[in-house]
Amino acid sequence: MKVKIMHQVDWRGWDDRKGKIPILEDQINKFIADKEVIDIKYSNSISMAANQEMSDTDHDESVLIIYEDKLSTIKQKTFEYVSNDSEINDFTRKHDVIKIEHFGALDDVTTIITYKEEK
Structure with missing residues (x-):
């Protein structure tokens, strides 16, 4: 298990081009895209100070992300004596394919698909 702390000070860090996101x-979102998130803890604080001459507000946000790196394995699937391509095409649409190899000739073709699978 790993942790990552992210911090943003003041609401002026907002990006107006994206509708106040x-x-x-x-x-x-960028950090967790390739992580297995266990939990996210969020904290914010606002402080204000004022006197007769001035006033100011600070806003502070902190995020603690508890995560693990996603693990993947490389696997292979073999298709032998396939009479039409739909079985192979269906498999490739559903998997993260790295390489497709064909061996043989004419009616005796073996197809080996190497693919990545997330654990």
């Missing part, structure tokens, strides 16, 4: 959200 905070930049921190984009950073989180």
Whole structure:
């Protein structure tokens, strides 16, 4: 298990081009795209100070992401004596294919598909 802490100070970090979506959200989404997320903890705080001459507000956001790296394995599937391509095409649409190899000639073709599978 691993952790990642992300931090954003002040709401001025928001990206107005995306309809007020905070930049921190984009950073989180990018980070977790290839991770197995266990949990995300969010915290924010607002502080204000004012006197007769000035006032100021600070906003602070912190995110703790608990995750594991996604693991994948390389596997192979063999198709022998296939009379039409639909079985192979259906398999390739549903898997993360790395390589397709064909061996043989005419009616005696063996197809080996190497693919990646997430654990």
